[in-house]
Amino acid sequence: MKKIVLNLVFFAALILPQELPPGYFLKEHELYFSFANPGKTVLEKLNRMISLDKVTADSVYAYCVEDEFDEFISMGIPWQKLPRPSTLYEARMSSSVEGIMDWDTYPTYDAYVQLMLQFAEQYPSLCKLYEAGTTVQNRKIYFVKISDNAAVAEPEPDVMYSSSIHGDETTGYVLMLRLINYLLTNYGTNAEVTELVNGLEIWINPLANPDGTYRSGNTTVNGATRSNANNVDLNRNFPDPAAGPHPDGKAWQPETLTMTSFMPNINFVISGNFHGGVEVLNYPWDTWVRRHPDDAWLIYISRRYADTVHRYAPSNYLTYLNNGITNGYDWYRITGGRQDYFTYFRRGREITFEISNTKLLPASQLPAHWDYNYRSLLQYLKNALYGLRGIVTDIYGNPIKAKITVLSHDADNSEVFSDSLLGNYHRLLAAGTYTVTVSADSHITQTFNNVVIANQAATYLDLQLIPNNYVPVQLISFTAEKQAGGVLLKWLTVCEVNNKGFVIERSFDGENFESIGFLEGSGTSTTACEYSFIDEKEFQFTVYYRLKQTDFDGGFKYSEVVPVSAAEGNAEFVLLQNYPNPFVEFTNIIFSIPSKGLVSISMFNSLGEEVRRIFEGEKEQGKHYLKFGGEELAGGLYFCRLEFRASGSSEKNASAVKMIVVR
Template sequence: MKHALFFSLILLIASGLYASTTPAAQEIYFSFEITAKSELQQLTRIVSIDNVRGNTVYAYANPEELNELEALGYEIIKLPHPGSLYEPRMAQTIGEARQWDYYPTYDQYLTMMYQFATDYPTLCRIEDAGNSVDGRKLLFAVISDNISIEEDEPEFMYTATMHGDETTGYVLMLRLIDYLLSGYGFDPEVTEMVNEIEIWINPLANPDGTYAGGNNTVYGATRYNANWVDLNRNFPDPEDGPHPDGHAWQPETIIMMDIAEANSFIHSANFHGGAEVVNYPWDTWAVLHADDDWYIDISRAYADTVHLYAPAGYMTYLNNGITNGYAWYTISGGRQDYMNWFQACREVTLEISNTKLLPESQLDAHWTYNKRSMIKYIQNVYYGIRGIVTDSLGNPLDAMITIVDHDFDNSEVFTDPDLGNYHRMLSPGVYDITVSSYGFIPQTITNITVVDTGATRVDVELQEAQTIDITGTVRDGDTSAPIGNAIVEIMDSVHTPVQTDFSGAYAIYNVVEGTYTFKVSADGYSTLTEDITVTEDNHIIDFDLFAPYLFWDFEQNDGGFTSNDPSGWQWGEPSAGGITAYSGIKVWATNLSGFYVDNAHWYLDSPAIQLGNNPMLEFYHLYNFEAGTTMWDGGNVSISTNGGSSFGLLTPVGGYDGNISALGEQGYGGTRDEWTLAQFSLESYKNQEIVLRWHFGSDYSQHNYYGWYIDDVAIIELVGVNDPPHENELILQQNFPNPFRGFTTITFSMSENLKDPILKIYNLKGQLVKSLTSFPNPSLGMIEAVWDGKDEKGKEVSAGLYFYQIQSKNYSSEIKKMIYLQK
């Protein structure tokens, strides 16, 4: 996807106008002291940490971020901005720029890139990936021997200078492009690389930052982009969700994500400055990568090769030039972790100069230090296991390759679906792999020997798996009447949603055995979301939907809900962060168009609600709150039985996320970026008039988070009113306590002519969980049964909703429901 943006005023103003003033005004470089490394978990969410040496932290911030840090009590020492320490010589001509000891102007950079494609049309094309905030181009040189043909070869990517003031990699990448193209056909090593690898190189990932001082100089370069966002904190994060920095994805970030999504890169690196070290995954958490030993080997190879060509002391930081990212200092939203976790691409961060804006006279030396390492790093793609995965007719498959007893945390790799080729880089050893693709029988290949002289080829042909046709009926859970025009959907699958006919029947064809999330919805009913395992023995799947006696979808109006603060909870259509409503287009949210503020205590109150005999509250929500090791901000739900004069905390089925600092009590915290059903038993408040309150709270420290979104609020009645007993009937009472942990008591009675009662407990899928047949004093009028929340095998069941019924001879009681909370 291309993102064309209008050029901003900065491109129309003479170059140099903002030199030195822009960094000083909007981007401050500074240091401060910490007492423990654990403090970084919170601090990295406030400022952009650049380096940590002992207890001294070096960081960037805009004025608002700096004020927030100072409010925590840290003493700030402002330092000269790295982008204004030295004014380098700029090339006057393209010829000077190609001497590689000048920095090019922005226009010279564009000319040089397009000239590569002009000079080497069969080897290079320039991919215009899109525009920056201020309209500058992000360009890739794509290098291959067959530039217009996709081949069975690994795809590799280098990018540089996503921090705009870290400029060494910028010039080195331009020079690398020239080296590969001019060396083709003359240098055997280069020729082999261009023949065997598709190489993508982006020399300048943050052109607005590098040319913040104007298009004719890199003096005044900034770390942040034109929106004052650190691009290397702006990517989705494995631990902290889609927007860990609280900012919307920047155009430059989207471009990189689009490029990664459109290609099948297996190996990459991004170049930085400010240190001299190879940083390998993970950055976001302490857990080691499944390929940690391999990462150490390739990082060690990069640094050790540098040491052969560089003076003593170069790239010796931390562990003699290499480090695990988290062990150095943790960040969230880095591109390295994004590429590894979300794109199955092995990426490291290459810090190649202690000086960020390197004097132009030192560029040639740094090329000498790093050239052999940069070449060898690309050549990592030669090793491991490679092959093509096809079906029985030879068609390429979109398949996953798993290293048995090795892969975890998204370390599996995938084929390029266009050709079915895969490339799994591995250290030498003996491995088993499992190849799987939806609709096909997985295949495991054992005892594959990986050597250090090249890749072991393993082509795989998968056979189609037997599929199952799912059929069933959607009914009203209270009346058993069929529901027509209901929608049945298998989430995150290749199957399109289907609609029930007038008899409530539906069918989904050609489903492979497995566990799926089904979503069933119909007008006037609460939406059901349920995980179900589909097998030959379980392919007739019926669903019961329950009509709430109160329901607010917020489409026509705000439902009569009110906020205590006009700047707080808002009703309408969301427009921030790509968030959309669960159903329809409208929701209630803490801020429909942006981030919440600090020091907020916002209440969203329902209108007065008259409850029935056994009510339950349900609603769908998602949230993005500030959290680290402590959940700083968040929200919870409370209830009033005196018209709103006072409220008491409600606890959801399954419990809250933990204690919320701003609330001083339990609540939802952290990030939940998908709409999720929340359920609260209101049985303790049956037949009362109540008011419900959604309470959001934030503390004094807030760093751009979207807050809380709520949709489709419903009050449902779990059980109906019992009819008077008559002959041959079993009378079943509601269990107590409900919800329960540990044990609950179920009371029932039966007429004298009925014998040998059986209490049966079922899960939401209608599967029998437990049968109870032994009761104390079964001949008495009222009989008690105790269930301990365990199934027939003595295993504790999952938290959730369960059904129970008494049966005797040919008679059965009504079905009642209960909620189990795990111990």
């Protein structure tokens, strides 16, 4: 546990100096003891020396190993040796999977391994077993992943439950095994379970410190220790936001490294860390007096968990401190805890669940504790489906690792990132209205105002980020077509950045243009935007149009020029002048035909030799555009010749225009 309660109260007057028998630590591994509360200043120093377990107004309960004990004794504080919690009675054990699944016994280590394997074997589509690492004594640290497509990573929130990082706090160990079974056996029949399994990727690690739990051997949890086989408290061994990479002054343990290596591979959103020895939910921070930016949300979800428990549990269960919840630092400070590591360095949200006053709970009481908690366990997971969520991609639909920041709110690494492989992000927030920015390397930051979040609801915001070097406005088509009542101009963009709008310009000679209208742009957009404008004047000669795209900062860019012939509306046989002309690499060939027929377009040099067959085939009646690339041609004068023969006719029509290639 992070912190503990025993039904014993030791007042300072009763705590007398003691001595330990020779060889005590060789046999018992660690000492469990108490002493009078010396005040916050001394506790700060002791926090770096021994493993504080529970602090009350009068007393402190703690663990230490031999070198820590020697340092503690040097401070001259009277202390009282206490019985180790895992030695108070004989634990009922089961060595078979069938026996474990009565849920009123503790598994042997081998039976635990067999049960985890069986979950994956019996439910292959819903459950996948992962060996995340090994312990000092080479036991396995297992996770199961439960989801509707367990073998596939999907853009869903990843959530985690983990228990018994303190090896002698075993209530959560059995409850996590039972939760795995409950999710798998109720999928498809229980609506709440089905929603969770379909919508989440649920990772459960029932036993984070196997060496501590089975310190006396694989067949019993009696004699379990808080620490691992190296006598290190794993919940003081993580990098700390305030106290640095090694707050306990010890090397990272294999179990710690397993977690710190495993977590970065999965974009966890929310987590629960199960302990025992007291009954309270402890939310971040443990290391800082200042509050987490999401303090209101952390209180809200903690309160909901506890209040739900209170409806189904005895009146004295989960009522410690603030009726079952507390801020970690307000209780007492620790450093090196996994809760703050997960919340700060992994940018998730983790709460420490202290779920039984007795660390090694009598096995007969395990079913009752399941009944008190299982509804809240499901409810807590469901929090990951709420808040602000969506998928971030680039303009081509590829996922991007982007930073989601809540302005005037986020601090201390509370910003979250979208998943680099899938693009999904999940920002859990209290109800309110927020301004959110989304940013990524080499991409333009986007800002969204008035983002409304409601409790127990999801707000979806999918978006595409635009590269920094991307063309501000990408115009992919611009056409002009004569029709009754004027000329219809139409254009299409697939991306706009800082686009104020389009000035529509007209010319009678293709060189001197005048403004005839303006359409507002879409600002910044990564979706296709269509525009249209009608020039209501009619002309009996060729007219030219272009667009002047303007930015909010005053910049502008012209489109290509599009000509419209007076004959177009009658669907006559016409070959218009190509544009641009002269050209370097590409030019547009525009022609109209009065009916369906065979079309041949060729390019000739100044000697009348055909140098390129541009097109040959059938076309429908109307106006047509062809983009021609002449990058392989030498510079000079050429002729583009159009030949047309209507379907069912032997009569051929022909027309030609001059084309100039510049090199």
